[in-house]
Amino acid sequence: MVVASEVLAKAAFKMGFEVSSFPFFGVERRGAPVTAYARIDEHPIRNKSSIYEPDYVVVLDSSLLRGIDILEGLKPSGKVLINYPAGKKLPDLPQRYKYFLIDATSIAAAHGIGSQTAPIVNTAIMGAFAKICDKVALEPVLESIREVAPVKEEENVAAAKEAYERTTEATP
């Protein structure tokens, strides 16, 4: 999640935007629930407070759809991207937003990113995000992934590309 927001910030920066991305987590360990934020702007970003009214919400773990209100504060024109198992029916969600689905878990597993039981989806999901975001294109996202990925750069890039191609809009 934190890496995903960093990839996004670096990609937007490459496109000439000012950026700021930050995580919110308690303990620094794998598996703990994490929220990360990113701001993208034409002007230098001074606001250091959290984001309460996002334009986009990206959900990396679909089990969160039951636990918390992922739509809290989302702007009326907001878009939601969810890492969601292919073929599974979406739960009831308000019709007023646009939803996009990608099975980033399967894609990451297929490309051997992370383990088969716990694939790391943060690069695939950013490929999908490049598809739905008006501001960020795929190529700078891939470049940022190459910079940020500690290992398996090309596998991560391939996963992001595949996710970009396979992201679909869904109606709950």
Add this chain to the structure above:
Amino acid sequence: MREVMTGNYASAYGAKLARAEVIAAYPITPQTSIVEKLADFVTTGELKAQFIPVESEHSAMAACIAAETAGARTYTATSSHGLTLMHEVLIWASGARLPIVMTNVSRAMAPPWSVWVDHMDSIAQRDTGWLQFFCQSNQEVLDTIIMAYKVCESSGIMLPAMVIMDAFIQSHTSEPVDLPDQELVDSFLPPYSPDLKIEVGKPMGFGSLVKPDQYMEFRYKAMLGMKAARDRVLRVEREFKSIFGREHGGLLERYECDDADVVLVAAGSVAATAKDVVDSMRAKGHRVGLARIRSFRPFPHDEIRALAGKVEGMAVLDRSYTFGAAGAMFTEARASAYSVQKRPVMKNYIAGLGGRDITPRILERIFEDIQVVSRRGAEDEVEWVDVAGLQRRWR
């Protein structure tokens, strides 16, 4: 070259560009990635330095004291409980007149446990004789580390400096940072070369016992060093600007203060957010300004005094509380304003402890409150902001 990086990486790059020769540090959330990055730099040979992994923060500072006494430029970084564990040796470092530079990622103290920002750890060290710089951006963190060495290693100063950034809000926030060229930094910051150091074959006493007839003179001289630092900070920043084209506001950064009726005084990352609020309130016709305490030690007495003589209301935001008194920024700012003939109404706002978010909305309400009390007078001189069960207006 501009790159997107966290405050922690900006800190590590600052120490690398300043060519720190000895780094001794102990990891603690949220400072850990500073130490990791520096260990990387040393391992890959990008930074020629001795990296000493130690068993505690007290030892980290002790190692820096020893190395600095031997004439090496040293760097360390810590946070919260790590900083307070260092307390004893912090006073040693300043008393021994060692210009060590340290990053403190300011984080709340336990209990209850919190890894998020407030300034209690830093404020608790205000009497240790260290210079204390509060930063608002990752760029400022990097630049201030480089400038701090230049300020502190001057023979008239010879005191250590703490470069402070906010936990997570800066340490883990990625934003664009300009990485200056090494050659430019080298031209700005010459190698460390103290007048006195431990040398083989040149016996001298360091940290010896002195009797009452001598002790006070040591403290007096340290006071003179801290006093001289006021001017030195400004001169070093002017030189920095002439080379790198950037400045960060001296001891007290003033934003839209010239014609302001009321001003907010604050330190750290919240000051950056407050600039957005100043702009939006000015667009609605309110004459408000921000004064950012960049240097808490030495304290910008003259600057606060000058500002206090021009405004009707001064809101002082503290991200910590000194029990039995008020916020430390407030008590000091009010002391500075005391000699002004027509003093403004001053009020202290305690906010954002343990990482509670200080939103633009809360800052706007602080401005609105100080506008009202500057006309009517303040009922409470200290108000805790956004606390459950207290005033609902902050929510």
